[in-house]
Amino acid sequence: xxxxxxxxxxxxxxxxxxxxxxxxxxxxxxxxxxxxxxxxxxxxxxxxxxxxxxxxxxxxxxxxxxxxxxxxxxxxxxxxxxxxxxxxxxxxxxxxxxxxxxxxxxxxxxxx
Amino acid sequence: xxxxxxxxxxxxxxxxxxxxxxxxxxxxxxxxxxxxxxxxxxxxxxxxxxxxxxxxxxxxxxxxxxxxxxxxxxxxxxxxxxxxxxxxxxxxxxxxxxxxxxxxxxxxxxxxxxx
Numbered sequence: 001x002x003x004x005x006x007x008x009x010x011x012x013x014x015x016x017x018x019x020x021x022x023x024x025x026x027x028x029x030x031x032x033x034x035x036x037x038x039x040x041x042x043x044x045x046x047x048x049x050x051x052x053x054x055x056x057x058x059x060x061x062x063x064x065x066x067x068x069x070x071x072x073x074x075x076x077x078x079x080x081x082x083x084x085x086x087x088x089x090x091x092x093x094x095x096x097x098x099x100x101x102x103x104x105x106x107x108x109x110x111x112x
Numbered sequence: 113x114x115x116x117x118x119x120x121x122x123x124x125x126x127x128x129x130x131x132x133x134x135x136x137x138x139x140x141x142x143x144x145x146x147x148x149x150x151x152x153x154x155x156x157x158x159x160x161x162x163x164x165x166x167x168x169x170x171x172x173x174x175x176x177x178x179x180x181x182x183x184x185x186x187x188x189x190x191x192x193x194x195x196x197x198x199x200x201x202x203x204x205x206x207x208x209x210x211x212x213x214x215x216x217x218x219x220x221x222x223x224x225x226x227x
Binding site for chain 2: 102103
């Protein structure tokens with residue numbers, strides 16, 4: 001099945017650094033979502049974006065819905081050890097059409 | 113409030129054997145999803161239920177996979193017979209249309225290894 005393209009595939013950073021990752025699609029989506037998955041757990045929703053150009057924050061996380069509706073970006077400021085995990089973007093065609101198309105994931109590792 | 117419950121958490125079987133996974137969604141959630149997550153990939157939808165009805169099973173390999181949600185609550189996903197390529201994590205999620213955006217809440221998954 002279709003998977004959205006995420007980059008980078010993995011990141012190795014030091015605690016306190018800022019992180020940026022993005023997600024691109026060949027198709028337009030009307031909702032963009034960002035999830036975090038810890039080992040042995042299911043994905044947990046971090047941020048949902050509903051409008052092209054929208055910029056939304058959740059604590060140290062900020063995400064943007066690209067104007068073309070084919071991409072989205074996630075930034076994490078001042079990373080802390082609990083930020084370690086795999087981040088997935090997901091696109092949804094329309095509110096009420098619940099199918100999510102996930103990205104390939106970005107694995108975040110914090111170097112001590 | 114209890115989250116989505118899945119069992120077993122791990123399953124190791126030999127190829128050609130049958131296997132079944134069980135999911136109990138969050139109380140009151142009428143929509144239930146089964147996803148498959150291959151190693152190093154994001155989840156991919158297999159089937160979506162609205163109450164008892166399978167409303168999207170286009171990605172379910174129907175020759176060997178089956179699912180049911182008889183009373184609109186718990187659900188079972190079955191593979192018979194299993195193949196080596198079925199090794200993956202099978203995630204169940206649920207959501208409710210009440211109150212606006214219907215966020216999907218995921219269970220911890222069942223990790224299947226086919227030998």
